[in-house]
Amino acid sequence: MAEGRIVVSELTKRFGADTVVDHLSFTAEPGRVTCFLGPNGAGKTTTLKMLLNLTRPTSGTATIGGITFTEMAEPLRSVGVVLESAGAHPGRTGRDHLRVVAATMGLPDTRVDEVLDSVGLTTAARRRAGRYSQGMRQRLGIATALLGDPATLIFDEPTNGLDPAGVHWVRGRLRALADEGRTVLVSSHLLTEMEMLADDVVIIAAGRLVTQGPLDAVLDAAPAPDSRAKPGLESVFLHLTQEAEVR
Numbered sequence: 001m002a003e004g005r006i007v008v009s010e011l012t013k014r015f016g017a018d019t020v021v022d023h024l025s026f027t028a029e030p031g032r033v034t035c036f037l038g039p040n041g042a043g044k045t046t047t048l049k050m051l052l053n054l055t056r057p058t059s060g061t062a063t064i065g066g067i068t069f070t071e072m073a074e075p076l077r078s079v080g081v082v083l084e085s086a087g088a089h090p091g092r093t094g095r096d097h098l099r100v101v102a103a104t105m106g107l108p109d110t111r112v113d114e115v116l117d118s119v120g121l122t123t124a125a126r127r128r129a130g131r132y133s134q135g136m137r138q139r140l141g142i143a144t145a146l147l148g149d150p151a152t153l154i155f156d157e158p159t160n161g162l163d164p165a166g167v168h169w170v171r172g173r174l175r176a177l178a179d180e181g182r183t184v185l186v187s188s189h190l191l192t193e194m195e196m197l198a199d200d201v202v203i204i205a206a207g208r209l210v211t212q213g214p215l216d217a218v219l220d221a222a223p224a225p226d227s228r229a230k231p232g233l234e235s236v237f238l239h240l241t242q243e244a245e246v247r
């Protein structure tokens, strides 16, 4: 699955006079969960949109497996995406939603049943998506992203609004997907949860890279708030992003 590597290089986005992503470069590697972190308005969603060709970069490049999203012959089979806003039609059952998406990709209904099973949604699959709990909606989103067996998965705030069991489940699922060799990029604000999940972190503030690297290395490099304890991701994040904003 090495083909799923994400490479963001000198990516820049301006809206009028505002530079919201500023010469940003980072990578997300196959077989690892990379957590993409930054304060509100830092440019995370804009970066993900450029990666997925939902917004055109002002300059720079963002590639997945060496090519841009637009260059992919079968993007839905290469990249699975779970964005916060994405959802099924409320009047459609979960299974029917997946069948419609599968049909556009030329996939059989047997694949729908496989992904339903893999996210634990088989029994709820014949209920209308409009009646799903937040946790079921999140599982359906993940099932949709997995349909084409993509090498790369991109999640925007995957644990927002979930109860502790739901959060635990999503974390386990994302870990398993990375362990299968997939590239997993997760954008989130929830630092404690990300600390339990991340192999690598990419932290941005005001559109610029603040730091990136393996979680342990990022934590080790940070100045300890006191000599007794190793700092956690939250204190490192606050320290680095506040420092970046002051500059």
Ligand SMILES: Nc1ncnc2c1ncn2[C@@H]1O[C@H](COP(=O)(O)OP(=O)(O)OP(=O)(O)O)[C@@H](O)[C@H]1O
Pocket: 015, 020, 038, 039, 040, 041, 042, 043, 044, 045, 046, 047
């Ligand atoms: N279409 C647009 N036109 C003008 N400004 C925009 C547009 N889209 C985003 N922005 C601005 O770009 C900046 C970055 O927004 P973005 O949504 O990428 O940040 P974010 O890191 O995802 O934030 P959050 O964590 O709050 O979702 C913000 O200041 C936002 O107002």
